[in-house]
């Protein structure tokens with residue numbers, strides 16, 4: 009009997025009951041007390057399940073099981089063993105057999121294969137985020153940093169890192185279940201589950217995951233109702249040691265219109281920032297993006313330095329500028345893409361040149377980067393040769409590029425008086441006039457600052 013419908017089973021059972029009565033297999037009173045109120049639930053793989061209402065009936069059937077085995081085998085024309093279950097036992101089995109409803113995570117796990125850890129250039133601006141993201145992907149111990157919260161402006165690599173975690177898990181830990189989803193899509197799913205009265209199924213499906221990665225969680229601010237359900241899901245995942253990774257454009261406590269108890273949970277793990285790439289990182293990113301793309305045309309380091317300086321506010325802009333440059337090179341067909349060609353191509357670009365935004369602090373920082381010293385050192389009273397030279401050069405550049413009064417420059421260097429500052433400035437002017445000493449250094453730092461003669 010292949011029938012899944014119970015009618016066929018009932019027809020068969022009806023026939024058997026009829027036989028029992030007709031052939032007086034049991035006494036009439038016994039038949040009415042124990043047998044007549046039974047049912048044949050189903051027959052699978054030679055096992056017939058008989059459903060009975062009372063424990064006494066069950067015992068009766070079990071004591072006479074061979075009789076029922078024979079009756080069933082004859083009726084169904086195959087070897088059958090009967091098992092007898094109470095209604096209650098059967099409903100447990102039915103529950104287990106009912107396939108669990110799964111929530112479909114529309115738009116989830118759309119992972120870009122090239123957003124890997126290997127393709128992510130590390131630098132001071134993103135080192136912490138990289139290390140924490142890699143740690144989360146690598147660690148088999150749950151709750152490594154939980155939640156991991158990566159924040160920073162647009163286009164700095166947050167999405168790249170989340171995709172890198174998923175790519176890593178896919179290749180190295182295939183048993184791990186993860187969901188990467190954009191914050192907007194996640195909130196829409198929450199709203200949908202509430203509308204369709206399926207929030208239980210939604211929560212249950214999310215709790216099957218080992219990793220939940222939500223990009224741009226700031227969208228949670230959309231509705232209060234979704235925040236309630238999110239809070240519920242968050243706690244369930246966290247309590248069962250599942251890894252949660254979130255990104256946002258701001259630090260958790262600066263998130264607007266999000267419930268305070270949710271924000272306090274976001275700050276309970278590890279929050280790391282990504283900032284604009286520094287010059288060296290920007291250059292490395294450009295070099296990485298060029299890999300395999302410049303077979304026919306040569307692009308000089310100076311050209312890359314120019315882009316790295318001018319468009320390093322975010323990586324998307326860097327990539328955009330590089331693509332634009334390569335496109336223009338196809339149109340103009342220069343022998344090499346050098347600094348002059350690059351400057352020329354971007355001369356009408358509306359993006360403000362960094363010279364417009366120069367500040368004494370920016371100059372000090374760039375000089376520090378050049379000499380590999382810290383801001384504290386350059387502002388200190390230290391007379392160590394390297395630090396003192398760096399200080400003289402920074403003073404010279406602040407005066408030359410920003411025309412800041414000597415007294416004011418003094419306040420940038422631990423409140424030195426204006427005559428000390430003048431001495432520093434004069435020293436560099438003297439070197440430059442005498443033998444051009446420091447000319448290359450100064451030109452190089454100017455270039456890094458985006459200042460072109």
Ligand SMILES: Nc1ncnc2c1ncn2[C@@H]1O[C@H](COP(=O)(O)OP(=O)(O)OP(=O)(O)O)[C@@H](O)[C@H]1O
Nearest residue numbers: 127128129161162163164165166167168293323324
């Ligand atoms: N350190 C890096 N190395 C290589 N590529 C990078 C790096 N940082 C960012 N990128 C690239 O820059 C582009 C923008 O990055 P991404 O989309 O991850 O930014 P985001 O911070 O998520 O921005 P948004 O908040 O707008 O979504 C991507 O193409 C990404 O691969």
